[in-house]
Amino acid sequence: MEYRKLGNTDLELSTITYGAFAIGGTMWGGNEQKDSIDSIHASIDNGVTTLDTAPFYGFGLSEELIGTALKGKDRTKVQLLTKFGLVWDGSNQGKGEHFFDLDENGKSTPIYKLSSKANIIKEVEESLKRLNTDYIDLIQQHWPDATTPIDETMEAMESLIKQGKVRAAAVSNHSVDLLKEASKTFIPASNQVGYSMLNRGIENELVPYTIANNIGIIVYSPMERGLLSGKYFQNEKLKSDDHRNGYFGQFDLEKVKVFLDNIRPIAAEKNASLAQLVLRWTSLQKGITIVLAGARNAAQAVSNAESMNFDLSSEELSFINAELSKI
Incomplete structure (x- = not known):
């Protein structure tokens, strides 16, 4: 495993980081809790020291599972990354920006973006309890909130660092303009954004800006929620309530299939899977600090960690x- 310094902090994070969205179950067709805990243990045992979660993932379940999995572990050997700013339980009392309605299990739940100081303090206290820890290594604003002044959000995060409840603070899903505005008050350690072989938009403006300003980039959905693993093209069926049934429709699936077939020989030469090849390619892209990779069982967790066991030459990357340019 490789470890990389995050932005202007002293955090050393594992290049492959455990992404805990799926283990929350919400939007992913449920959850097998024992498998989820096993996947966390397998990740740590194979050098993945960094775990990224959020209260929204399973409405607290993802954080709770991580807290359970870490009982008896050396807390100083693991970095916990979580978020704030998505509210679902009505506690926002009409405040915040409506994001979307989550329709699941016959129930519709309105989700709001809310990054006020009061909500940040509330969410961090709840996360500390669920994670069973007295500090969070990196707290991140999950999504920008148009109803809260950016300086209020940044000042709240900075105060949490001074209190010792948080080691570093960052943002997620922010544009360059929003990063510039936030940095007038507090320079975020990183920006967590979507990035993959099929979604490279951040390379145009965001990557150059973050490199110039020593801001890390944490990327999510490098596998495009499993599409780039190639399994979707091998008759792997998704549950009816799996959000990916609609998500995959945005891509030209035939071209994606051809692309994966064309790069498969490189994976075979490395004795690696397509998923491992995709993760390794992502980790080697300019400006990328760490790559989130989800796992719902121990085998997937080990596979993700082992994607760092080989390298790619300049010729292979080219x-x-x-091949990507043909999609």
Whole structure:
């Protein structure tokens, strides 16, 4: 495993980081809790020291499972990354920005973005309890909130660092303009954004800006929620309530299939899976600090960690990029 310094902090994070969205179950067709805990243990045992979660993932369940999995573990050997700013339980009392309505199990739940100082303090206290810890290594604003002044959000995060409840603070899903505005009050350690072989938009403006300003980039959905693993093209069926049934529709699936077939020989030469090849390619892209990879069982967790066990030559990277240009 490789470890990388995050932005202007002293945090050393594992390049492959455990992404805990799926283990929350919400939007992912449920959850097997024992498998989830096993996947966390397997990740740590294979060098993945960094775990990224959020209260929204399973409405607290993802954080609770991490807290359970870490009982008896050396807390100083693990970095916990979580978020704030998505409210679902009505405690926002009409405040915040409506994001979307989550329709699941025959129930519709309105989700709001809320990054006020009062809500941040409330959410962090709840996360500390669920994670069974007295500090969070990196707290992140989950999504920008148009109803709260950016300086209020940044000042609240800075105060949490001074209190010792948080080691570092960051943002997620922020544009360059929003990063510039936030940095007038407090320079975020990183920006967590979507990025993959099929979604490279951040390379145009965001990557150059973050490199110039020593801000890390944490990328999520590098596998496009499993599409780039190739399993979708091998008759793997999704549950009816799995959000990916609609999500995959945005891509030209035939071109994606051809691309994966064309790069498969490189994976075979490395004795690696397509998923491992995709993760390794992502980790080697300019400006990327760490890559989130989800796992719902121990085998997937081990596979993710082992994606760092090989390298890619400049010729191999050029070939992959040339094939990508055809999609």
